[in-house]
Ligand code: CP
């Protein structure tokens with residue numbers, strides 16, 4: 001049984017195959033020749049955190065593929081009252097053909113896969129955000145024509161996005177430099193993984209060192225979902241980690257800027273940089289739909 005629990009579990013070939021499939025599905029959708037690859041299949045979508053893009057793109061994606069998606073709010077399920085994830089997994093496996101889950105702890109997602117008998121898709125945990133990064137890679141490849149040999153940089157928090165981008169970029173033949181303040185580094189398992197790639201991964205304190213000659217510059221919020229109480233402390237810690245025109249002048253002149261959204265203008269990115277790159281940022285958001293349809297077809301067909 002194949003899942004998408006984290007990109008660390010996927011090979012470069014898995015990633016490449018899904019990106020190819022995503023391009024194909026996008027083409028078919030745009031040209032009115034979409035096929036119902038998941039007719040009569042049902043996806044359960046468990047949300048323990050808020051969502052705009054993930055929820056809507058999975059639901060619409062499943063509809064376009066001929067299947068159905070059920071929105072399951074964690075608060076309204078027994079899991080929110082303490083029913084073990086191990087039991088939830090075994091019950092839902094008897095009704096559904098796949099589960100997408102957005103939650104806090106990665107181990108909950110892993111347990112669903114261990115105890116369930118249907119494909120599990122990680123729709124964001126504190127540890128990673130693989131669906132977003134597949135859409136990001138798709139967007140870069142669409143705009144640059146390739147991934148291999150390109151340089152990506154990520155400025156800001158060593159959070160779910162930074163973790164997944166490091167893994168996704170390296171497995172796709174890109175190099176990636178990150179810059180984060182002390183105590184906000186990426187997860188140690190990701191750093192261990194990146195060590196195998198030598199010089200292709202670099203971690204800096206100074207954002208300028210990371211951004212130099214980048215083909216793609218990426219950032220994310222300073223306080224993720226669940227960290228609302230740390231917002232002020234984080235604002236102070238991340239001072240100087242903003243993507244602005246001065247920083248962008250160090251990247252390649254045709255560099256892309258990506259942001260998974262929601263964005264906080266004036267914090268991790270200026271309104272000027274955001275708006276001048278809105279074209280690719282919103283294409284990135286659109287590509288969530290195509291990339292996730294590809295993930296579902298890959299895992300659930
Ligand atoms: N980027 C992303 O996952 O957006 P949502 O939180 O709106 O799903």
Ligand code: NVA
Nearest residue numbers: 159220224225260261
């Ligand atoms: N790092 C952010 C990503 C939101 C899509 C969060 O976890 O809230």
